[in-house]
Amino acid sequence: MLTCKQLVERSGDLLDNRMSLRTRISMRTHLLMCINCRRFIKHMRLSQAVVRRLPVEESAALDSLAARLSEIRQGKQRGNHQS
Amino acid sequence: MNYPDDSALLARLLSGEQKAYRELVATYQGAMRAVAFAIVGSRNADEVVQDAWLAVVNNLEGFQGRSSLKTWLLTITANTAKTRLKHNRREVLIDDLPGPHGTIGDEHFADDGHWLLAPHAWHQDTPEKLLMEVELRECLEKTLVSLSASQGSVLLLRERQGLELEEICNLLDISLSNVRVLLHRARLKVFATLEHFEETGKC
Numbered sequence: 250m251l252t253c254k255q256l257v258e259r260s261g262d263l264l265d266n267r268m269s270l271r272t273r274i275s276m277r278t279h280l281l282m283c284i285n286c287r288r289f290i291k292h293m294r295l296s297q298a299v300v301r302r303l304p305v306e307e308s309a310a311l312d313s314l315a316a317r318l319s320e321i322r323q324g325k326q327r328g329n330h331q332s
Numbered sequence: 333m334n335y336p337d338d339s340a341l342l343a344r345l346l347s348g349e350q351k352a353y354r355e356l357v358a359t360y361q362g363a364m365r366a367v368a369f370a371i372v373g374s375r376n377a378d379e380v381v382q383d384a385w386l387a388v389v390n391n392l393e394g395f396q397g398r399s400s401l402k403t404w405l406l407t408i409t410a411n412t413a414k415t416r417l418k419h420n421r422r423e424v425l426i427d428d429l430p431g432p433h434g435t436i437g438d439e440h441f442a443d444d445g446h447w448l449l450a451p452h453a454w455h456q457d458t459p460e461k462l463l464m465e466v467e468l469r470e471c472l473e474k475t476l477v478s479l480s481a482s483q484g485s486v487l488l489l490r491e492r493q494g495l496e497l498e499e500i501c502n503l504l505d506i507s508l509s510n511v512r513v514l515l516h517r518a519r520l521k522v523f524a525t526l527e528h529f530e531e532t533g534k535c
Contacts, residue, residue, distance in 0.1 A: 252445025257436055261516040265490075265497060285450040289436075292451060296523045298459035300491045303472060311361060314382075315353035318389050323348035325390070 251279045256286050260293055338401040346392055357385075360402060363493045364409040370485035370504050371413035380416055384409040403499070410503040429480050431521030432471075432535075433528040454530040462526070471535035475525040479518050486511055487518035 256279050262268050263276055280287050344352035361381070368380040387408050395404055442448045456462045463469055476484060485504070489495045495503075500511050529535060 252441075253447050254438075254441040254445040257441075258516075261512055261519065264519070265515075267497070285447045288451045288453070292454060292526070293519065293523055295454070295457070295459060295462070296519065296526050297491055299462050299472065299526065300476075300487065300522055302459050302463060303469065303476075304463075305362065311357050312354060314361075314385065315357045316350060318357070318385060319348050319350040319353040321386070321389050322345070322353075322392070326348055 251275045253279075253283060253286050256280075256283075257289060260290060263290065264293060264297065335397060335400050339397060341401065342392070342395065342397075360405050363402070363406060363489060363495075366485040366488040366493070367406050367409045367503050368413045370482045370506075371410060372416055373481055376416060377413075380413045381409065384412040387412060402493075406495075406499075406503055410505075414505070428483070428517055429478060431524060432475055432478055433521070433524040435517065435520040435524050452527060452531050454526070456530070465529075467535060468526075468529050471525055471529055472522065474535070475521055479521065482506070483514045483518040483521075486514040487522070490515055491519075 256276060259268075259272065259276070262272065268276065280290065341352060341355065345356060364381050364384060365377060368377040368384070372380055384405075388405060391408075395401070399407075440447065440449045454462075476487075479487065482504070486500055486506075489500050489503075490497070497508060497511050497515075500506070501508050504511075506514070525535075
């Protein structure tokens, strides 16, 4: 029988859906009976979603990088046409 | 080409359209930086990413569409970073720095493996509601910054970029078991921060 501690240690495999059938069954069984672990997994999934949606600042540096890259490309195009 | 979105974007990139480059950079810069960061560390990561972008622009014709554009970009980034490291012996970094709010460790469990400090109920149950709190967002940023380069990068590549664990192994030259350890530790630290904030209302 899986303990709570073991379930937490293996929670990554549950989140990434990488479990053998046997592990899947023993995790499911444990979760059916254990409210603490159900809450833990629920909150782990919520944490994942939070990380996924955490806004990142759009920086002006990216704009200037994009401008530079497209200039290089345009220069290359012109070079190709001339040769 | 097997990736229709990529092929539309590629045509615009080949013609040098600036807006297409802005889209490309905005979409992939974060993932490229995470790959570079994990391989060469913070000091050289930005330079590696710059070099990788130049390699990308100069080799656009070579992109065959056999992989997704994302995989192609990240592979170029990883190769650029590894070239940089060629003469330095590379250590596999599975270093673990303490997170600002700890983790879920042995102290949370009794000897029989049951919860000793059971998880708390949270006030919010959706990511949107949780992220409305400015202080929580800042707190999470701090936690993410506190992660080691490899932990932070693996977390970002998995959770934000949706890469498969095998892709992460190949890009970073880390074994699958190490990727799993890094990811698990990073996730638990993020969890601990949210847990702490939901419990105390403070960072």
